Amino acid sequence: MNDFDSNSEEKLIESILIVDDQPANLRVLSKMLEGKDYKVKKASDGESAIIAAQSNPPDLILLDILMPNMDGYEVCEKLKSEEKTKDIPVIFISALSDVFDKIKAFEVGGIDYITKPFQEEEVLARITSQLTIQTQRKLLEKEQLLLKKEQENLRKEIRQRKEAEAILYQSRALISSILNASLDGIAALEAVRDPKTGKIEDFRCIVVNPVTAKIFNSQPENLTGKLLFKRFISKIKPELFPAFIRVIETGKALEQDIKYHYKNEQKWFHFIAVKLGDGFSITVRDITVRKKLELKLSKLATIDGLTGIYNRHYFDNTLIQEWQRSLRGNQPLSLILCDVDYFKPYNDIYGHPEGDKCLIKVAQIMDNIVKRSSDFLARYGGEEFAIILPNTNIKGAVNIAEKIRAEILNLKIPHQGSKVSEYITLSLGVASFKPSFESSIEMLIKLADNALYQAKNNGRNQVYFNHDE
The missing domain is CATH 3.40.50.2300 (Response regulator)
Structure with missing residues (x-):
């Protein structure tokens, strides 16, 4: 075999x-x-x-x-x-x-x-991480295929419902039985117009099934015949009002995902609204499970599993975006690369579990210092970390790097294998310049990498910087 x-x-x-x-x-x-x-x-x-x-x-x-x-x-x-x-x-x-x-x-x-x-631990950890992501990706693809099939069935149901509109109007009993049996939320609403201008002012509920009524924490009999938009729908998403008007005026269906806070829980719904006379019918499906899975997979794709900060892959994409943004705005862009000093001896002396704890503490300190929403902290690889500082000149970047170096030293994590201190220390390389069409991302990385090399070569536990004005 x-x-x-x-x-x-x-x-x-x-x-x-x-x-x-x-x-x-x-x-x-x-x-x-x-x-x-x-x-x-x-x-x-x-x-x-x-x-x-x-x-x-x-x-x-x-x-x-x-x-x-x-x-x-x-x-x-x-x-x-x-x-x-x-x-x-x-x-x-x-x-x-x-x-x-x-x-x-x-x-x-x-x-x-x-x-x-x-390093066996590293090899196995990286393989396990990537196989987990691959498995989750396959699960998501399977879920998406199922969703696509469900959407096709949903559209088929809508087409069938449109063809049966005349019958539905003639038989309220038939409508009631169909709606009550549906697992999706279904409702029909008619436009309420100003008698003088003809302008749509609200929508009145003609028919609603129990699933839809439950979304509004109500019963069908309490919603039928009532003006719904101003009482309920506007609280979910006010911009749906002009969108529903366009459905009636153009005859074009509206399909969206919306987020709704339901009974102290965040819920996601997918709906399709289709023109029905001087109003529209709407079908609603709860897609909360799928949305949560998408968010979970998105996090797996961008977050480092050990430290909880962003991973190298997401760093590479972000650096490209920030480079382009700085180039358009003619603003300085700074990059800090840092490395835990003598980390291999630390692992050899204290063991890999303690090494992992050390990296987590270092990442937490950096995360507390890198506070601006535009700044970006990532695990660059092994014991290496990287920080992107948009709109920051070399002086500002060096100040941040020096603060990180001092705070890590103040943690006083014992390190018997270090040749520069009795505690864990960092070496940091800083680079900064204004991106131009003559420069490149590789040049910025090389400047920071060379600065980090100099910081190590000069004795470690220090900040060294390169910049190009």
């Missing part, structure tokens, strides 16, 4: 394809992953990796960058260009640690980057 046979009746085990031209790396990673009950398949070059991925798509690919004939970047681009493999998450593995190599890995479609030599 093939390692990636999706028709297996056995308990589902996630599959990983490892691509590396070094047999030693393949053995290390295979042993590590098989020890955690992953299905593992190996490829030693780009061509065989592409064939393996297309014949039996794995759940995730670990892809080396430096390989003969076809490097990892080219392999990733080919995989992302094919329908069958484009959605497989790719984590790059390489001894290359330069920021530009990492940026290129993300540009060709990679979702994470692991630097050799491997």
Whole structure:
């Protein structure tokens, strides 16, 4: 049986394809992953990796960058260009640690980057995180397919209801039985016009079913014949009034999602309003569960699972947006890159759980200091953090960096493995300039990275800055 046979009746085990031209790396990673009950398949070059991925798509690919004939970047681009493999998450593995190599890995479609030599805890944590996101994405896609089918059924119901309008008006008993049996909220409203101008002033409820009445914490008999918009609907979303008028005037259906505070709970509803005589019919469906799932998946895609601050992927997107905004406004843009000093010895002495706690505390201190809504804090990778400071010159950025450095030192987290202090410290590199068409995001990152390097090279536990006026 093939390692990636999706028709297996056995308990589902996630599959990983490892691509590396070094047999030693393949053995290390295979042993590590098989020890955690992953299905593992190996490829030693780009061509065989592409064939393996297309014949039996794995759940995730670990892809080396430096390989003969076809490097990892080219392999990733080919995989992302094919329908069958484009959605497989790719984590790059390489001894290359330069920021530009990492940026290129993300540009060709990679979702994470692991630097050799491997740290087992890091490898497993990153794989677990990406497989979780992949699983949630598949669940969302399934939910969206179901929703699409439901929407098609809903539109079909509306078409059928429009065709039956004449019958519905002649038989109130038939209307009542249909409405009461529906799981969706359904109502029909007629326009109330000014007798002199003919202008629509409100909408009167003609028919309403129990599901709709429940949304307004009422009963059908208390709503039928009443003016509804000014009493109820305006409290949910006032701008719906002119929107409903346009439905009557143009005959074009209105379809929207709306948020509603219902019985101390935030609810989401999807509705479709269709012209009905001199009024409209409306069908309402509770989509709160789907909306909550979307919000949860959105958070997973942007938040670092350990520290609770933004992740590297979201940082890259935000930096592009802030660069473009600063370029348009001719405003300075500052970037701080910082690194926990001697963090590897800290993990070796105190253990990875304590290392995680340390990173969480450092992130919390930074989050408390970076207070402006426009500022952006992210975990850049491992023990590295990054801060984007829009509309901030080098002086302001250095002040923030120095405050962070001092506050981290004041935490007095013991660190026996540090060569600069008995406590945990930070080295920070600061870069700042006004974006122009002659400059680039890469230049800003390089300035900050070089400044961080100087801060470390000069003894650590300090702030070093570069700027281009």
